[in-house]
Amino acid sequence: DAGITQSPRHKVTETGTPVTLRCHQTENHRYMYWYRQDPGHGLRLIHYSYGVKDTDKGEVSDGYSVSRSKTEDFLLTLESATSSQTSVYFCAISERAGATDTQYFGPGTRLTVL
Amino acid sequence: AQSVSQHNHHVILSEAASLELGCNYSYGGTVNLFWYVQYPGQHLQLLLKYFSGDPLVKGINGFEAEFIKSKFSFNLRKPSVQWSDTAEYFCAVRSNTGKLIFGQGTTLQVKP
Incomplete structure (x- = not known):
């Protein structure tokens, strides 16, 4: 398994509260991604990073921000959590973004917003 | 917009039965295709992938997938x-x- 950890693994929070999820990798891969997984939707890309301090939006980025100050860490922040952000969040990494790229996933964080 | 459609949402089989899960995509250009599996309580793992070459791809645990370009499918x-x-x-x-x-x-x- 790729060396990817996510913290926390489970979190329950209240509407309006800021939340930060952390993804940590030991593979020194350049690319990192945040997805959310919801029933009937598969996985949808929230944000991704193509290097330290280089990030871009994905398909469902509203209400989320990210930061990457080190190669190994990619943070996802919900500035003011809403119930619609209750989901399972997966981090992924890849060495490249080209034709032979393969993404490897972390264990996930289950977030419940009450 | 590109999209991926999996026809079967919930499949129930008995042990030893044969399995085929459908996957169709909407993009007509060069594609890279993947199947991931998520066992209960675990993270997504790569099952197999197709980039080019032989359209019949073998993955882990006895799984295989066939890329049929004319049908935009990767079952x-x-x-x-x-x-x-x-x-x-x-x-x-x-x-x-x-x-x-x-x-x-x-x-x-x-x-x-």
Whole structure:
């Protein structure tokens, strides 16, 4: 398994509260991604990073921000959590973004917003 | 917009039955295709992938998938399923923007 950890693994929070999820990798891969997984939707890309301090939006980025100050860490922040952000969040990494790229996933964080 | 469609949302099979999960995509150019599996309580794991070459791809645990360009399909197959194959299966396509687009997922339940 790729060396990817996510913290926390489970979190329950209240509407309006800021939340930060952390993804940590030991593979020194350049690319990192945040997805959310919801029933009937598969996985949808929230944000991704193509290097330290280089990030871009994905398909469902509203209400989320990210930061990457080190190669190994990619943070996802919900500035003011809403119930619609209750989901399972997966981090992924890849060495490249080209034709032979393969993404490897972390264990996930289950977030419940009450 | 590119999309991926998995026709079967929930499949129930008995052990030793054959499996085929459908996956169709909407992009007509060069594609990279993936199947991921998520066992209960675990993270997504790569099952197999197709980039080029032989359209019949073999993956882990006896799974295989066939890329049929004319049908825009990448169906997953296994000749004889086991109880341990109970999981959720996701098809994904790399778009021309380089990002992965996932299907909705298929939950497979194998009865012992």
